[in-house]
Amino acid sequence: MNQSKRYLDIVRDIRDMIRQEKIKPGDRIPSERELAEKMQVGRSTLREALRSLELLGLIETRRGEGTFLSDYRNHKLVEVLSTFILQDNRSHEDVWETRLLHEVAAIHAICKSETESQMKIWDNFRLRLKDESFQREDFVRELMVLSGNRLSLKIWFLLTQYSGNPYAGTVSSKEIDFMNNTLLAIEQQNADTAIQEFKAWSEWLKKERISNGNNT
Amino acid sequence: MNQSKRYLDIVRDIRDMIRQEKIKPGDRIPSERELAEKMQVGRSTLREALRSLELLGLIETRRGEGTFLSDYRNHKLVEVLSTFILQDNRSHEDVWETRLLHEVAAIHAICKSETESQMKIWDNFRLRLKDESFQREDFVRELMVLSGNRLSLKIWFLLTQYSGNPYAGTVSSKEIDFMNNTLLAIEQQNADTAIQEFKAWSEWLKKERISNGNNT
DNA sequence: GGATATGAGTGGTCAGACCACTTTCAAAAA
DNA sequence: TTTTTGAAAGTGGTCTGACCACTCATATCC
Structure with a gap:
């Protein structure tokens, strides 16, 4: 024995x-x-x-x-795993893509599972949009929470922490347009448009970041 | 101190x-x-x-x-965490969804970044499809690798371990159809169709699994 | 040569001893 | 009486030394 x-x-x-x-x-x-x-x-x-x-x-x-x-x-599933995963995968590109991947999925999920009771949430969103300090990260975090997938939220959060917040600073009017467009499409449950707009926003930000020489 | x-x-x-x-x-x-x-x-x-x-x-x-x-x-992580955590169906659902989320993103990425040199890969795929032991997990793993995002691959791999492989066993002809359809659409770089087919396959499997009372 | 015994090395477990820290509560000080 | 102090008890954190059970390489015996 x-x-x-x-x-x-x-x-x-x-x-x-x-x-x-x-x-x-x-x-x-x-x-x-x-x-x-x-x-x-x-x-x-x-x-x-x-x-x-x-x-x-x-x-x-x-x-x-x-x-x-x-x-x-x-539970520490994500944290524990991350110490063993992120170690040798320092490719910023991978982190960025993976993060975006979760964000897009969240938007998709929200569009597909809309309920009427969430209507007022969008109004609330619009209000906060006027706040200068309401940035992409805040915007997305709300969406991640709304998507309802806690695991995805955790992974996203971790990736966000890992890659830092390169967008800190002022929010340009162009960004606000992107936000509004994305939000509008989500309200209309138009997943494709929302994702398209969101990706455009992300790409734009990425370029801005590079041109500003912002590296974590 | x-x-x-x-x-x-x-x-x-x-x-x-x-x-x-x-x-x-x-x-x-x-x-x-x-x-x-x-x-x-x-x-x-x-x-x-x-x-x-x-x-x-x-x-x-x-x-x-x-x-x-x-x-x-x-790793026993699966076993231990699941006994503590997965009593809650919601967590199970989260793992499943998150896993699917990475898979869909991989398919999307592959369709959008096709290169000619990958053509022969699909032929190779077809060959292996004839092997009875070539299951969804194997199929998807290849796709995850091809997508090129190593971080996403790692996360996917761990989620797969975590949720176990409930599909072990024979591969039905219906599944082979799903696989073929997905593959075909990918070859044609038709992301929407590929994803649609893949999701249909996944949903089908999920139901099969439930009706078989398969629980880890 | 082949089977067997031995011993070194390894993880598995235990008991006992301190240490560092928190809480409690009674004695001393105000 | 109220407040402060401090000693004691209980807890996790760590170390040590001692066995045990097991594996493997080696030496020994037949």
């Missing part, structure tokens, strides 16, 4: 315990010493399991306080 | 070491005792880092033999 990987069993046990005792995100789970005794296992072994879970963002440990269950919706 | 989370530093150090010393998947990395000494850290602390990496499937440990850098293929 070789059942190595005891810590994997512990991971499972902890999960089961959380389920059974109905521990909710934010709640404290028993201390390491307590768990170790309950599970008839050494503390160091137990800790190996806990650290694994922590790296994944499933639990949170605070020295002197204890270990807490974190919201599993905030 | 409170710099807790030493094991996180170790995770990074190990990653850097792997990169610097050009350790390849399958290669052996130094023993725990060796690493602990080199990094001036206790063996138990080092092990916490190693176990985290192991849970992610980035390394593989074999008792009595050593620790080896693993190929990205076997």
Whole structure:
């Protein structure tokens, strides 16, 4: 009988315990010493399991306080993977394209799943458009959220952070036109036009950025 | 100075070491005792880092033999995260959608950037299509590679691992039709048709999967 | 030569000891 | 009485040294 990987069993046990005792995100789970005794296992072994879970963002440990269950919706899938993905893929072009890819998909999704209750959202959008500091990034973020795909949102957010915000600064009137056009097409649920306009805007920005010698 | 989370530093150090010393998947990395000494850290602390990496499937440990850098293929991340996270159908849906999103974008990119030299690729594709074991995943992987966006490819690959391959098994004739149609449209650089066909295929598969009660 | 025993090396586990930190609460000071 | 102080208890973070179980290469024996 070789059942190595005891810590994997512990991971499972902890999960089961959380389920059974109905521990909710934010709640404290028993201390390491307590768990170790309950599970008839050494503390160091137990800790190996806990650290694994922590790296994944499933639990949170605070020295002197204890270990807490974190919201599993905030899991570190993206973050963890990114440290291993983005390392050798520093191609700015790839990051840019991938980011754009998520943005376009979000617009497409929004156009295809419009509900009446969202109508007022666009009005709100228009109001904020008048704010000078309302830039492409803010605009897109709203769209990403509206698309409803949280994973895509997370990836997008990460890519945005990674590539920085090269558009900081004033928002030109040309940009506002792009925004308005895109928004209008979305309102009319015209995906093709919206995406076309959005891409044109993005391309334009890209060129502006290059001509300004803006590099992250 | 409170710099807790030493094991996180170790995770990074190990990653850097792997990169610097050009350790390849399958290669052996130094023993725990060796690493602990080199990094001036206790063996138990080092092990916490190693176990985290192991849970992610980035390394593989074999008792009595050593620790080896693993190929990205076997990670348990899928398993562990899914038991914690995927109870929520919404997350499942997000992964699926995000994956599809990358696939569609790849097809789009290929259609828009066709070069003559790629012509023979399609012939090769057709040949492999006759192989029974050539499934959607294989088909799409080729496309992802052809798209040229390595970052997108990596993200797609991990999402695929994450959501598993529920399509394993025989490839129905209906599927082969879908594949052929998609391929044909791509050859003709007809992005809209290709994507439409591809999405239809995906939707069909999704339904098949549900009706078969296939759940990871 | 082939089978077998041995020993070095490795990961797996444990117990015990500190350390650093947070919280609590009772004693001391105001 | 109220406020401040500080000691104690509890927690995670780390290290050490000791075994155990296993693998593999080597030496030994038949």
